[in-house]
Amino acid sequence: MTDWIDFAVYAAFLIALYFVQPGIQRRMFVPMLVDRNAGWVAAHPEIVRRLASRRWPFWLSYGLGVVSLAVLASAQFGLLDPPMMGNGVALPKWMWLWSLAMGAMLVAIVVGAPIGVASHLLLKRLVPVATRRQATLERRSLDTSVPRWMQLVTYALVLIHLAAWILAGVLGAHSSSIFWVRVAIMFFLSATFFVVTRAMVTRRSNAMDRIFGPSYRPWEVRMTFSTQILPPIIGALRLTEEVTGTQLFDLSRAIQLLLAAFIAYWMLRIATLPIDRDRGASEHLVHASDPA
Amino acid sequence: MDIEINAEAPEPVYEQIVRQIQEGVSSGTLAAGTPLPPVRQLANDLVLNRNTVARAYKLLEDQGVIQTAGRKGTFVRLGAADEVTRVKTGQAERSVRRMIESLVSDGLSTDQISTIFQSALALAAKG
Numbered sequence: 001m002t003d004w005i006d007f008a009v010y011a012a013f014l015i016a017l018y019f020v021q022p023g024i025q026r027r028m029f030v031p032m033l034v035d036r037n038a039g040w041v042a043a044h045p046e047i048v049r050r051l052a053s054r055r056w057p058f059w060l061s062y063g064l065g066v067v068s069l070a071v072l073a074s075a076q077f078g079l080l081d082p083p084m085m086g087n088g089v090a091l092p093k094w095m096w097l098w099s100l101a102m103g104a105m106l107v108a109i110v111v112g113a114p115i116g117v118a119s120h121l122l123l124k125r126l127v128p129v130a131t132r133r134q135a136t137l138e139r140r141s142l143d144t145s146v147p148r149w150m151q152l153v154t155y156a157l158v159l160i161h162l163a164a165w166i167l168a169g170v171l172g173a174h175s176s177s178i179f180w181v182r183v184a185i186m187f188f189l190s191a192t193f194f195v196v197t198r199a200m201v202t203r204r205s206n207a208m209d210r211i212f213g214p215s216y217r218p219w220e221v222r223m224t225f226s227t228q229i230l231p232p233i234i235g236a237l238r239l240t241e242e243v244t245g246t247q248l249f250d251l252s253r254a255i256q257l258l259l260a261a262f263i264a265y266w267m268l269r270i271a272t273l274p275i276d277r278d279r280g281a282s283e284h285l286v287h288a289s290d291p292a
Numbered sequence: 293m294d295i296e297i298n299a300e301a302p303e304p305v306y307e308q309i310v311r312q313i314q315e316g317v318s319s320g321t322l323a324a325g326t327p328l329p330p331v332r333q334l335a336n337d338l339v340l341n342r343n344t345v346a347r348a349y350k351l352l353e354d355q356g357v358i359q360t361a362g363r364k365g366t367f368v369r370l371g372a373a374d375e376v377t378r379v380k381t382g383q384a385e386r387s388v389r390r391m392i393e394s395l396v397s398d399g400l401s402t403d404q405i406s407t408i409f410q411s412a413l414a415l416a417a418k419g
Contacts, residue, residue, distance in 0.1 A: 129339055131298055131299040132297070132299075133296070133297055133337075134294050134296045135295055136293070136295075136337070137313070137329060138293070139330070139333070139365060203336075204336035
């Protein structure tokens with residue numbers, strides 16, 4: 001029965017990856033050009049129209065999405081048997097579904113990354129950076145998006161969590177042979193989420209900020225900030241398992257489902273964010289459609 | 293407050309930044325103690341080399357308009373508006389002096405120059 005949860009989450013993940021994500025790209029294409037050089041967009045409506053009307057990357061994505069969903073559904077309905085593991089036992093269903101979803105994601109990266117890089121280089125070559133550029137003189141900080149008390153509580157939890165792992169290691173209160181690998185993973189994850197959050201605060205303003213308005217960056221920062229609480233939650237459960245020598249539940253499975261659900265939610269949210277009509281890009285787009 | 297640069301303007305970009313921050317300080321939009329964005333943020337947002345923004349900040353710091361307080365960042369200095377006035381006055385004095393020297397070398401007398409200046413001031417006062 002619980003396999004259906006895995007199936008639902010991974011299906012949502014694939015829909016977000018292959019159907020929602022291209023939609024976001026389509027929605028963002030002209031605003032991104034405008035963000036680079038509104039004057040150029042206004043002066044070259046034909047080129048913009050031609051570039052914006054390219055459909056093959058989207059059809060390719062939709063095609064791969066249909067195939068990926070069909071393969072996932074086949075595995076769920078028993079039409080595609082899971083492979084055998086080294087000990088001759090079939091791979092558990094949830095792991096089979098996860099493997100297929102990750103395989104589909106890998107395909108998306110292998111196919112999508114070169115297309116993305118090529119498009120980026122083409123636009124960079126085609127559209128010169130605008131000579132007039134604007135920026136705010138307001139300093140961006142984490143405080144403007146996340147209350148200070150929440151930051152203190154989160155960082156305290158992160159530090160207590162990491163200290164608990166070290167303490168358990170020093171006292172020898174652990175049961176697995178890969179304990180120190182897990183410690184390293186916890187440190188790596190905590191540091192990564194911290195750095196990513198900081199990067200979101202200071203990243204360069206882009207078309208997304210102008211299209212979605214002033215509330216976009218704080219939302220993005222809060223989303224990434226919230227990821228910092230994941231290592232303490234996951235780590236606390238894992239550490240409990242290490243110390244007690246018991247298995248609470250299948251943590252790896254839960255982490256993978258959580259991660260897939262998080263990515264799917266992120267994409268769906270961006271796809272449905274309302275466009276701020278009072279600001280930036282929407283005005284530029286109106287001007288961009290005018291003849292130069 | 294927003295800042296706008298024009299990469300094709302004859303005025304160097306770092307001077308455009310300096311001028312606009314000075315204007316913000318003079319108008320009171322950037323009050324004493326107002327934090328300014330780090331060099332990296334402003335350079336990223338304006339798609340500029342960091343050295344360009346750093347040069348603008350250095351000039352403003354030398355003029356006593358802003359101050360850098362280590363890791364706390366850069367702030368508008370107390371009394372910055374007075375410093376901007378002093379800097380602007382100094383620049384104006386230098387410009388006027390150069391202009392007078394040029395007019396004298398063109399053969400105009402000090403009385404003639406004075407008359408020209410007074411009528412120009414009167415015109416400016418009328419708007």
